[in-house]
Amino acid sequence: MSPIDHTLAANQPAGDWTLLDERRDFLVVGKPERLLTVPGIGPEKQDCLITRVQTEFPEARIVHRLDWDTSGLLVLARNARAHAFLSKAFADRRVDKTYVALIDAPLEPREGLIDLPIGKDMERRPRYRIDPERGRPSQTRYRIAATEAAGVRVILEPITGRSHQLRVHLLARGRPIQGDSLYHPEAARHERLMLHATRLAFPDPQHPDAPKVAFELDAPF
Structure with missing residues (x-):
């Protein structure tokens, strides 16, 4: 089955973003699926999260991204100092990110670490692949949370x-994420990519030595 044409799919209406928290230095927002985080190339890809947020908060700045078809939590900086602080926190791996996904069958073992290098798949762009020779080191912790009628919920x-780390790591274990138009052979059975950023914890730029602030947003599936 052919993957979804992202040029056409990007024209489909996306749900709107939601504001979870507004503070002096940052915003925490929820991004819907099928919405770019930042503008793409071409007039049909100018509608995106940051453009929408900036209509209400012109000072908002992108710190990190979610894929077009992934929903969930993002933190946006509100000034240059906070942007530098949060960007460094991500680079230093001081940010805790948790996602939930649906897959077709359980992983074995049911909890563990996937440690496989990832690189661009130059012959099948925009895909990525496991590349032991030129790939960048990549690690994902996982655990099976529940088995449901719709599939297996994995944290x-x-x-x-x-880029595409969770999607490629699960594909490498034989468990592509449901609805993944790039990596799942039966993606069309699902109305969306079943991947959601459900929890985000990071140091507060205003109180860097305090415990991390944490936010949660339930998956819509």
Whole structure:
């Protein structure tokens, strides 16, 4: 089955973003699926999260991203100092990120670490692949949370932050994420990519030595 044409799919209406928290230095927002985080190339890819947020908060700045078809939590900086602080926190791996996904069958063992290097798949762009020779080190912790009628719910905690990391790591274990138009052979059975950023914890730029602030947003599936 052919993957979804992202040029056409990007024209489909996306749900709107939600504001979870507003503070002096940052915003925490929820991004819907099928919405770019930042503008893409071409007029059909100018509608995106940051453009929408900036209509209400013109000072908002992107710190990190979610894939077009992934929903969930993002933190946005509100000034240059906070942007530098939060960007360094991500680079230093001081940010805790938790995702939930649906897969077709359980992983074995039911809890563990996937440690496989990821690189671009130059012959099948925009895909990525496991590349032992030129790939960048990539690690994901996982655990099976529940078996449901719709599939198996798995909790994912990326240690590194590579493009498509969770999607490629689960594919490498024979368990592509449901609805994944790039990596699941039966993606069309699902209305969306079943991947959601459900929890985000990071140091507060205003109180860097205090415990991390944490936010949660339930998956819509």
